[in-house]
Amino acid sequence: MLHDTGQFLALVNPAMAILLSLCFLLAWNHERTRHYLLELGACYLLYAVAITLQIIWQPRNDGGNATVTGALYLGSAVLMLRGMLARIGARVDTCALVSLPLALFAALAWFDFMQPQLVARICILNIGIALILLLGIAPLARLRTGSTADQVLFWVFLLFALHFLPRTVLTIAPVIGQDAAALTRSAYWLWLQVTMALLLLTLALALLAATTLDVIDGLRHERDTDPLTQLHTRRSLEALAAREIPPPQGKPLSVLLCDLDFFKFINDNYGHSAGDAVLAQIGRIIAAGIRRRDIAARLGGEEFVVLLPDTPPDAALHLAERLRQTLESTEMDVLPGMHTVTASFGVATLRPGEDLEALLMRADNVLYAAKNKGRNCVEWEREAGLPVLA
Structure with a gap:
C-alpha cells in the first residue's frame, strides 16, 4: 500500500515539472526574443521525463535505468545553467560545460553496467549536478546588485545548487546495503522527491517573477527611449524632471x-x-558628452534637451559650447559634400518656483536668439550675468 501511495504522490513531482515547463514555453512563445525561456522550459521537461522514468521503470540487474535517467538529469542541469546565464547575457567556459557532464555520464554508465553500485551512482549524480550548477555562480553573482527579484533569484539558485551536497548524504544513509528498487519503494525516497519539488517550484517562481520584471522593464524602456537616438523621450524627461524639480x-x-x-535641407x-x-x-555625441546623472532627451524632430542637475549657469554654458564644437568638428559620412552639421544652443537656469515647462520656454526663447544671431x-540669458566665452 505504501508503495502504491508513494508512487501516486511521487507522480505529482513530474506533473508539476511539466506544468512549469509549459509556463516557460508559453512565456517564450509570447516573448520569442528571450531564448532562455525555451531552455528553462526544456530543463523542466527533461526533469519531468527523468523522474517519471525513475518511478515507473524498475531497475534491472543488467542496468540501463540509472544511465538513462542520469543522462536526463544531467541534461536538465545543463539547460538550467544555460538558461540562467543567457538571461543576463553571460557565458561559462564551453569546455567545462561539455566535458564535465560527459565525464559524469561516463562514470554513471560504468557504475550502472560494469560495476553496479547504487551508492556510487547517487554520489556521482548529486555531486555532479551541484558542480554543473556551481559553474555559473561567478557570472551570476552580478544578480546580487540587481533588483530585489534578481537578488532573490540568485540566492534561491545558490541554495538549489548547494542542496545537492547534503542531499547526497541524506540519500545514501538509508539505502546502504539495499538495492535501487528498495530505495524507490521507501517513504524516505518520497520525502526526498517532495523536497526536490518544493525547491524546483521555488526556483521556477523566482525565474518567472524575474522574467515578468524583465518584460515590464523592457516595455518601460521602449516607452521612455527614443528608438532613433536612444535618448529619453519627452514623457520620460518629464517624469525624471519631477524628481529633480x-x-x-x-x-x-x-x-x-x-x-x-x-x-x-539635409532631409x-x-x-x-x-x-x-x-x-x-x-x-550618441550628446550621450557621450554629459554626466551619468544628466538627463538627455529628444523633444521631437531635430530638437534635443539636456537637463543638468546641480549645475550652475557657467558650467551649463561651457557644456553647451563643448557640445557645439564637437558637433561642428564631427564628420557625417552620410552627408557627402556637406560632411558636418552644426547646431544652435540655448541655456537657461531654473528660477525659484519655476517648473520644467516654464524653464524650457525660457530656454526656447534663448535658442531662437541663437538662431537669429x-x-x-550658444546663447544664454545675459541678464544672469554669465561670462562671455572667448
Whole structure:
C-alpha cells in the first residue's frame, strides 16, 4: 500500500515539472526574443521525463535505468545553467560545460553496467549536478546588485545548487546495503522527491517573477527611449524632471536646448534615411558628452534637451559650447559634400518656483536668439550675468 501511495504522490513531482515547463514555453512563445525561456522550459521537461522514468521503470540487474535517467538529469542541469546565464547575457567556459557532464555520464554508465553500485551512482549524480550548477555562480553573482527579484533569484539558485551536497548524504544513509528498487519503494525516497519539488517550484517562481520584471522593464524602456537616438523621450524627461524639480535647497539646475541647423535641407537633399542617421549620431555625441546623472532627451524632430542637475549657469554654458564644437568638428559620412552639421544652443537656469515647462520656454526663447544671431552658436540669458566665452 505504501508503495502504491508513494508512487501516486511521487507522480505529482513530474506533473508539476511539466506544468512549469509549459509556463516557460508559453512565456517564450509570447516573448520569442528571450531564448532562455525555451531552455528553462526544456530543463523542466527533461526533469519531468527523468523522474517519471525513475518511478515507473524498475531497475534491472543488467542496468540501463540509472544511465538513462542520469543522462536526463544531467541534461536538465545543463539547460538550467544555460538558461540562467543567457538571461543576463553571460557565458561559462564551453569546455567545462561539455566535458564535465560527459565525464559524469561516463562514470554513471560504468557504475550502472560494469560495476553496479547504487551508492556510487547517487554520489556521482548529486555531486555532479551541484558542480554543473556551481559553474555559473561567478557570472551570476552580478544578480546580487540587481533588483530585489534578481537578488532573490540568485540566492534561491545558490541554495538549489548547494542542496545537492547534503542531499547526497541524506540519500545514501538509508539505502546502504539495499538495492535501487528498495530505495524507490521507501517513504524516505518520497520525502526526498517532495523536497526536490518544493525547491524546483521555488526556483521556477523566482525565474518567472524575474522574467515578468524583465518584460515590464523592457516595455518601460521602449516607452521612455527614443528608438532613433536612444535618448529619453519627452514623457520620460518629464517624469525624471519631477524628481529633480524643485532641486535641493541651494542647488542650481540648468537646461540646454539644442536644435540642428538647416536640418530640412539635409532631409530634402540627402533623404530622410540620411537625416535619421545624422540624428542617431547626434544622440550618441550628446550621450557621450554629459554626466551619468544628466538627463538627455529628444523633444521631437531635430530638437534635443539636456537637463543638468546641480549645475550652475557657467558650467551649463561651457557644456553647451563643448557640445557645439564637437558637433561642428564631427564628420557625417552620410552627408557627402556637406560632411558636418552644426547646431544652435540655448541655456537657461531654473528660477525659484519655476517648473520644467516654464524653464524650457525660457530656454526656447534663448535658442531662437541663437538662431537669429546666425546659428552655430550658444546663447544664454545675459541678464544672469554669465561670462562671455572667448
